[in-house]
Amino acid sequence: QSDEFHWENYLKETGSLGAPSECFRQSKVPPANEFKVGMKLEAHDPRNMTSICVATVVGITGARLRLRLDGSDNRNDFWRLVDSPDIQPIGTCEKEGDLLQPPLGYQMNASSWPMFLLRTLNGSEMAPATLFKKEPPKPPINNFKVGMKLEAIDKKNPYMICPATIGDVKGDEIYITFDGWSGAFDYWCKYDCRDIFPVGWCRLTGDVLQPPGTQVPVTKSIAKTQSSLPKAAPHSMPSPQKTAIILPTQQIRKSSRIKPPLHTS
Numbered sequence: 001q002s003d004e005f006h007w008e009n010y011l012k013e014t015g016s017l018g019a020p021s022e023c024f025r026q027s028k029v030p031p032a033n034e035f036k037v038g039m040k041l042e043a044h045d046p047r048n049m050t051s052i053c054v055a056t057v058v059g060i061t062g063a064r065l066r067l068r069l070d071g072s073d074n075r076n077d078f079w080r081l082v083d084s085p086d087i088q089p090i091g092t093c094e095k096e097g098d099l100l101q102p103p104l105g106y107q108m109n110a111s112s113w114p115m116f117l118l119r120t121l122n123g124s125e126m127a128p129a130t131l132f133k134k135e136p137p138k139p140p141i142n143n144f145k146v147g148m149k150l151e152a153i154d155k156k157n158p159y160m161i162c163p164a165t166i167g168d169v170k171g172d173e174i175y176i177t178f179d180g181w182s183g184a185f186d187y188w189c190k191y192d193c194r195d196i197f198p199v200g201w202c203r204l205t206g207d208v209l210q211p212p213g214t215q216v217p218v219t220k221s222i223a224k225t226q227s228s229l230p231k232a233a234p235h236s237m238p239s240p241q242k243t244a245i246i247l248p249t250q251q252i253r254k255s256s257r258i259k260p261p262l263h264t265s
């Protein structure tokens with residue numbers, strides 16, 4: 001379909017470049033996701049990171065798991081990569097002499113927790129240790145440059161991965177701006193943040209990449225270099241680092257915008 005989003009065309013039309021994969025704290029070859037819906041694991045409670053809880057895989061999306069804490073409601077689901085340090089096999093906590101905690105917002109009386117824990121784990125399918133992948137190392141320095149394109153999690157809608165651009169760089173921090181959106185979703189994060197991915201990540205993992213928004217025109221840059229979109233062999237030599245240059249906004253005309261599909265929701 002012609003109105004589908006394609007990075008290759010989009011980079012060409014916007015005259016921009018994808019940030020090289022070496023910039024990211026992600027494995028070059030995305031980790032395999034061998035988890036199944038219904039499997040249980042241990043996870044840090046995102047609302048109370050010091051406590052470790054039982055979680056159930058309620059969905060699979062690319063290299064990520066949609067997780068729900070046992071004893072919690074269905075309105076606080078969260079997403080983690082299979083190589084996230086926030087998840088571990090059932091039994092890890094006990095091995096380390098810790099206790100599994102009820103989640104923040106545990107729906108029953110606190111005194112029922114030990115029995116609830118026994119029942120929730122009894123007869124359940126526990127995700128085997130081999131499914132948990134090692135977190136990739138941090139790139140040694142922040143190599144992001146203003147104007148580089150990437151795929152980034154929308155923290156306000158964390159199931160969404162969206163086309164984004166580096167809007168600013170300050171020390172170890174980068175400013176993530178979402179293409180086609182006015183700025184309400186933009187955020188600062190560390191360069192080694194696990195919520196950002198190189199161009200082509202979703203295509204490789206099978207996760208869903210959202211199309212750019214339709215609120216603001218996407219800027220056209222003058223850079224006329226080839227894209228760093230991974231092609232046939234993701235193992236091949238990385239292309240030499242290039243700098244993406246973006247024109248100041250006054251020089252940008254609406255007509256340079258490509259037409260993404262109509263946005264629902």
Ligand code: MLZ
Nearest residue numbers: 154162178181185264265
């Ligand atoms: N339809 C929702 C989601 C927007 C997602 C933007 N992502 C960068 C809204 O308009 O709020």
